Amino acid sequence: MPANILQRVYQSLGLIGDQTPRDLAMPPQRNPPSPLPTFIQFIRSRLSLLNQPPKADDIAAAFVQRLELSLERLDSQLSSCTWFTLVAGRQEWLDTGIDMAAGESVTVMGDGRLYLSRPLDVAIGPSFGLWYRIVDRGGAGLINKVPTDGAAISAEQGGRLQLITAVPGEFGDPQGGFDASIAKLPTSGQFSVAVLRWHTDIENALTAAAAADVDLFGPILARFKNPVRPPKGWHYLWRLGASEIYHADDNGLCCTTHADGGILQYPLDMRLSSDLVFNWQWCVDALPSKLAEHIQPTHDYLSIAIEFDNGLDLTYMWSSTLDVDTIFQCPLPWWDKRETHWVLRNDSADLGHWLSESRNIQADYLRAIGGPLPEKVVGVWLIANSAFQRGEGHCRYRQIALESNSGIESIHK
Numbered sequence: 001m002p003a004n005i006l007q008r009v010y011q012s013l014g015l016i017g018d019q020t021p022r023d024l025a026m027p028p029q030r031n032p033p034s035p036l037p038t039f040i041q042f043i044r045s046r047l048s049l050l051n052q053p054p055k056a057d058d059i060a061a062a063f064v065q066r067l068e069l070s071l072e073r074l075d076s077q078l079s080s081c082t083w084f085t086l087v088a089g090r091q092e093w094l095d096t097g098i099d100m101a102a103g104e105s106v107t108v109m110g111d112g113r114l115y116l117s118r119p120l121d122v123a124i125g126p127s128f129g130l131w132y133r134i135v136d137r138g139g140a141g142l143i144n145k146v147p148t149d150g151a152a153i154s155a156e157q158g159g160r161l162q163l164i165t166a167v168p169g170e171f172g173d174p175q176g177g178f179d180a181s182i183a184k185l186p187t188s189g190q191f192s193v194a195v196l197r198w199h200t201d202i203e204n205a206l207t208a209a210a211a212a213d214v215d216l217f218g219p220i221l222a223r224f225k226n227p228v229r230p231p232k233g234w235h236y237l238w239r240l241g242a243s244e245i246y247h248a249d250d251n252g253l254c255c256t257t258h259a260d261g262g263i264l265q266y267p268l269d270m271r272l273s274s275d276l277v278f279n280w281q282w283c284v285d286a287l288p289s290k291l292a293e294h295i296q297p298t299h300d301y302l303s304i305a306i307e308f309d310n311g312l313d314l315t316y317m318w319s320s321t322l323d324v325d326t327i328f329q330c331p332l333p334w335w336d337k338r339e340t341h342w343v344l345r346n347d348s349a350d351l352g353h354w355l356s357e358s359r360n361i362q363a364d365y366l367r368a369i370g371g372p373l374p375e376k377v378v379g380v381w382l383i384a385n386s387a388f389q390r391g392e393g394h395c396r397y398r399q400i401a402l403e404s405n406s407g408i409e410s411i412h413k
Contacts, residue, residue, distance in 0.1 A: 028370035032328035060192035063111030070213035109150035112191035145241025183333035252398035261385035288386035288393035307379035
């Protein structure tokens with residue numbers, strides 16, 4: 001049933017209005033297709049890999065060999081190179097023994113795979129699974145994800161560098177603790193990680209390193225000189241870590257995802273009323289999955305979401321194959337209790353074109369999530385995931401706003 005018709009039905013029953021009861025218990029209208037056909041399609045798509053899946057230790061060994069050859073030409077710039085092997089599935093931070101002074105920068109580089117399914121090559125690389133924190137003498141330090149396979153990281157305040165492998169979403173708090181109640185995805189494999197310290201300042205060091213091996217160090221230098229930062233007012237959700245997926249330019253708020261993922265958040269504080277409407281335009285140029293996105297191994301997608309003060313979110317997505325108005329719960333652990341997906345678009349003919357959307361948030365909440373209504377909208381999210389199948393997604397957003405009789409909150413023009 002279309003959202004506007006559903007809203008009129010609720011209004012006729014006295015369920016939506018200025019005096020909407022917040023404890024209204026309405027059952028959600030979920031309608032996901034059976035997961036089995038998609039899983040079979042996924043298996044077929046990976047058959048070519050069954051006899052020759054890449055091995056994490058082989059990938060890591062090739063990286064070690066190449067980096068060490070490059071470093072032989074950098075004796076005058078390199079102070080030290082310390083190697084670490086980080087094994088999947090260990091929920092313990094590795095103490096590198098490296099103390100960083102306030103303001104000091106080092107280069108962290110890694111390669112390898114964390115496998116969720118080794119035979120089917122469902123795996124993530126360091127850009128999505130390598131984390132670090134700089135812990136002060138009191139044991140305090142916030143987690144950060146290395147946003148690419150190699151990056152310069154800096155210590156705002158001095159402390160001990162620690163490393164870990166983890167699937168984003170496994171942490172229980174921003175300090176890197178683990179919560180036993182959060183289901184853990186089984187993983188295998190490893191990363192080989194190098195921490196490089198330099199004699200000279202890091203820009204000069206990376207310039208020399210890029211001259212020695214442009215493929216290894218050129219991207220790190222380019223990102224150090226011109227960092228990809230989130231647009232003003234937005235920040236990355238700590239559970240998935242910072243990345244370089246989003247940036248703003250004359251074409252809108254742009255997203256590029258490849259074998260990674262991230263959630264960009266814009267904080268709000270708006271009462272959820274019956275007339276609150278969510279408006280935006282988006283232009284999706286490429287989707288990261290060719291298969292239906294409602295099962296774990298194919299859950300690569302692009303979406304825009306509304307976050308509520310009860311900890312739940314409703315995310316509007318493009319799908320490669322799911323029917324429009326398919327509503328389903330996120331298939332990933334922890335998120336399955338918090339995130340609901342609503343397919344708004346699926347026509348490949350619309351790719352590359354700007355399209356306008358307008359949604360009544362309260363009506364959509366009642367249809368997709370149900371239960372007691374939250375009091376407030378507390379954020380807008382942009383979500384991108386391409387980690388599982390390691391594909392590419394590209395999209396742009398503009399004219400993001402929330403509007404009601406009380407006024408307009410313009411988020412991005």
